[in-house]
Amino acid sequence: MNLKSLKKAFPYTIPVMLGYLFLGSAFGILLSSKGYGPIWALIMSVTMYAGSGQFVAIGFLTSPFDLWNAFFVTLMVNLRHLFYGLSLLERFKKAGKKRFYMMFSLTDETYSLLCGIKAPKGVDEHQFYCSIGFLDHIYWIVSCVLGNIIGSTIPFNSKGIDFVMTALFMVIFLDQWKDSKTHIPQFVGIGISVICLLIVGSEGFLLPAMSLILICSGILKRRLEAKLQ
Amino acid sequence: MTLPIHQALLIILVSAVATFLTRALPFLLFPPHKKTPAFILYLGKVLPFATIGMLLVYCLKDVSIITWSHGLPEAIALLTITAVHLWKRNILLSVGGGTVFYMILVQCFFSV
Numbered sequence: 001m002n003l004k005s006l007k008k009a010f011p012y013t014i015p016v017m018l019g020y021l022f023l024g025s026a027f028g029i030l031l032s033s034k035g036y037g038p039i040w041a042l043i044m045s046v047t048m049y050a051g052s053g054q055f056v057a058i059g060f061l062t063s064p065f066d067l068w069n070a071f072f073v074t075l076m077v078n079l080r081h082l083f084y085g086l087s088l089l090e091r092f093k094k095a096g097k098k099r100f101y102m103m104f105s106l107t108d109e110t111y112s113l114l115c116g117i118k119a120p121k122g123v124d125e126h127q128f129y130c131s132i133g134f135l136d137h138i139y140w141i142v143s144c145v146l147g148n149i150i151g152s153t154i155p156f157n158s159k160g161i162d163f164v165m166t167a168l169f170m171v172i173f174l175d176q177w178k179d180s181k182t183h184i185p186q187f188v189g190i191g192i193s194v195i196c197l198l199i200v201g202s203e204g205f206l207l208p209a210m211s212l213i214l215i216c217s218g219i220l221k222r223r224l225e226a227k228l229q
Numbered sequence: 230m231t232l233p234i235h236q237a238l239l240i241i242l243v244s245a246v247a248t249f250l251t252r253a254l255p256f257l258l259f260p261p262h263k264k265t266p267a268f269i270l271y272l273g274k275v276l277p278f279a280t281i282g283m284l285l286v287y288c289l290k291d292v293s294i295i296t297w298s299h300g301l302p303e304a305i306a307l308l309t310i311t312a313v314h315l316w317k318r319n320i321l322l323s324v325g326g327g328t329v330f331y332m333i334l335v336q337c338f339f340s341v
Binding site (some may be wrong): 168 | 243252259270282306
């Protein structure tokens with residue numbers, strides 16, 4: 001990573017910065033209310049770097065010690081990340097050692113940014129991707145720690161602030177809609193997820209949804225492949 | 230309750246490893262020096278579109294249509310974001326403005 005790629009990447013990451021500021025400080029506040037101070041917010045945001053994963057981990061930290069439970073529940077909560085890796089295999093292929101940091105920093109938000117943009121001219125592609133992940137990581141760490149320190153002392157009605165992520169995904173969805181020749185994959189993604197949500201409920205719908213999306217993609221391969229080039 | 234320091238650190242370590250695994254697994258299964266199967270390459274092209282749709286549903290999973298406020302603030306905000314984004318195509322305006330608009334909706338008009 002160099003200064004040039006960081007500078008180029010910065011404007012793209014502003015929406016995520018806003019989102020993380022809210023989401024991260026919400027996490028920090030919650031963590032401090034459970035008796036864990038800023039150092040814990042720092043350790044968690046640096047090593048885990050996962051929104052929903054960290055919220056779930058607060059639960060592990062406030063109930064009787066159970067490592068296996070922590071491991072498997074975190075796996076389940078973050079299972080959707082498997083799709084991110086599959087989507088980015090080709091783009092990360094030539095990134096060398098940087099790949100490992102790029103994998104590590106693949107949060108929902110970083111992934112959705114990477115889906116929506118290409119590296120601008122004159123910047124090394126992988127430096128650029130890496131910079132996005134890194135900037136997002138910094139925002140996340142700062143927000144989690146800051147929230148933990150001062151969040152609970154400033155009165156502020158933050159109700160509805162978590163909608164910032166929904167808004168970000170909606171915008172990326174719209175941009176993808178405009179850029180793609182076929183909208184079938186988007187219908188598949190939304191349609192199957194809604195059906196699974198209605199049948200299974202909000203707790204465990206992602207796993208069946210992901211499986212069905214894979215199956216559907218397989219069935220539609222011949223139809224879609226030509227249009228996706 | 231809080232855990233003793235060494236137990237808390239272990240919990241965080243294990244959660245961090247599990248998180249990294251879910252992100253890294255595809256890359257470890259299909260390393261760059263090996264030829265990636267054609268079907269996986271195809272998935273790489275379809276999944277970004279399907280996944281963002283899935284994430285959108287995931288964000289809205291706890292919205293109940295049956296009980297008050299019937300998903301109305303979410304629907305209104307998303308439609309507004311769509312309109313603003315198609316009009317201006319400015320991510321910051323769409324995301325920032327859309328969120329503030331939603332917060333006003335749930336705090337002032339749909340609060341109960």
